[in-house]
Amino acid sequence: MNLNDYARDCHAANITWWHDPITGGYIDRNKGELLMLMVSEIAEAMEGERKALMDSHIPHRKSVEVELVDLLIRVFDYAGGYNLDLQGAYDEKCEYNRTRMDHKTYARVAIHGKKW
Numbered sequence: 001m002n003l004n005d006y007a008r009d010c011h012a013a014n015i016t017w018w019h020d021p022i023t024g025g026y027i028d029r030n031k032g033e034l035l036m037l038m039v040s041e042i043a044e045a046m047e048g049e050r051k052a053l054m055d056s057h058i059p060h061r062k063s064v065e066v067e068l069v070d071l072l073i074r075v076f077d078y079a080g081g082y083n084l085d086l087q088g089a090y091d092e093k094c095e096y097n098r099t100r101m102d103h104k105t106y107a108r109v110a111i112h113g114k115k116w
Helices: 003-013 031-050 063-081 086-098 105-109
Strands: none
Touching: 003 063, 003 086, 031 063, 063 086
């Protein structure tokens, strides 16, 4: 499977969130709200990592693992809902990053270079 397959499958699994529970009609989702829900998953992952928590719903899993999966679910659902080409963008971004000067070791150790 590639990223677009995950997006398609995840969106299909979450399609009820894209329809009004009373009327069944399509909901024009607020993109800003959806993106901020992704941010909240990252915040929850940070809290789990910071406190070394186990997940409250899947207690044998680290909280950070489950929250990062929640993030992926939200990302894939969004991408599937808006027909984004994640695989194409991923492939192109990886190729771009491979040649980025600011990612080279000598650039990172330079004064004012990227430290993280």
